[in-house]
Amino acid sequence: MAKQPELDDFRVPYFDDGKKKPLFSLGDFDPAAKPFSSGSKEADRARLSVIGMQLDNLQERLHAQRKRRVLLVLQGMDTSGKDGTIRAVFHEVDPLGLRIVPFKAPTPVELAHDFLWRVHSRVPAAGELTIFNRSHYEDLLVPTVLGELDAQAFERRCAQIRQFEEMLSYSGTTILKCMLHISKDEQRTRLQARIDDPNKHWKFDVSDLEARKQWDAYQSAYCDALAATSTEYAPWYVIPADSKTHRNVMVAELLLRTLDALKLEYPPAKESLKGVKVE
Numbered sequence: 001m002a003k004q005p006e007l008d009d010f011r012v013p014y015f016d017d018g019k020k021k022p023l024f025s026l027g028d029f030d031p032a033a034k035p036f037s038s039g040s041k042e043a044d045r046a047r048l049s050v051i052g053m054q055l056d057n058l059q060e061r062l063h064a065q066r067k068r069r070v071l072l073v074l075q076g077m078d079t080s081g082k083d084g085t086i087r088a089v090f091h092e093v094d095p096l097g098l099r100i101v102p103f104k105a106p107t108p109v110e111l112a113h114d115f116l117w118r119v120h121s122r123v124p125a126a127g128e129l130t131i132f133n134r135s136h137y138e139d140l141l142v143p144t145v146l147g148e149l150d151a152q153a154f155e156r157r158c159a160q161i162r163q164f165e166e167m168l169s170y171s172g173t174t175i176l177k178c179m180l181h182i183s184k185d186e187q188r189t190r191l192q193a194r195i196d197d198p199n200k201h202w203k204f205d206v207s208d209l210e211a212r213k214q215w216d217a218y219q220s221a222y223c224d225a226l227a228a229t230s231t232e233y234a235p236w237y238v239i240p241a242d243s244k245t246h247r248n249v250m251v252a253e254l255l256l257r258t259l260d261a262l263k264l265e266y267p268p269a270k271e272s273l274k275g276v277k278v279e
Helices: 041-065 082-089 138-145 151-170 184-196 198-203 206-213 215-229 244-260
Strands: 069-076 098-102 129-133 173-181 236-240
Touching (some): 069 082, 082 244, 151 173, 173 215, 184 206, 206 215, 215 236
Parallel strands (some): 069 129, 173 236
């Protein structure tokens, strides 16, 4: 009997300082796989709605406690579904205590500082669940593909990212990182849909086609980056994302497990309110 897939089957092996980077390849993961699907899009949406209500309850406790912080990082090639994941997974979640941070190309002011300068002010505060739509990993992947970072500079930035995320972890931030893994064929379909539908033209940028020409270089850069920055305190997970509903359910399941593990509770009742009557 075949073994049922588990979430950790899609976790990138942990990097251990002082040892070689773990062997890891995106090619080992089928972007069209649907291991956590309920069998149909309708069933997946129903499951997502149930998880969404659970996430809403847990996020309210996180916000009420104002002690812990949670950071969800979403990375992926163009059209992998970062925006769609956010809309679907958090559809049932009260926006109170929820913050979404999109990362674009760095501005001249940001480029004048170290590459993590623009990131640190956007990490979650106490009681917040923050979602990074793209992230500090853009400053590792893009310059690598463009030939602006050599191997030594790449490894240095990976080390700085590990140190940065470790510091966040020590400060009470729980980090979950998801790489939305789509196939080149599926990306073609989604890009063409944006071109063919006038209502989706706003989503399309000519630079998307240039990045697509460098598909193999980006896949290689992702493999190296994920292998060098997946740690016990900030793990990476590969999310098969050709199916949008499966992608959403898997990210939601991972986040639900992450929040459940925090054992979040509402703050204790205030003694000063015992017996108080509102007139």
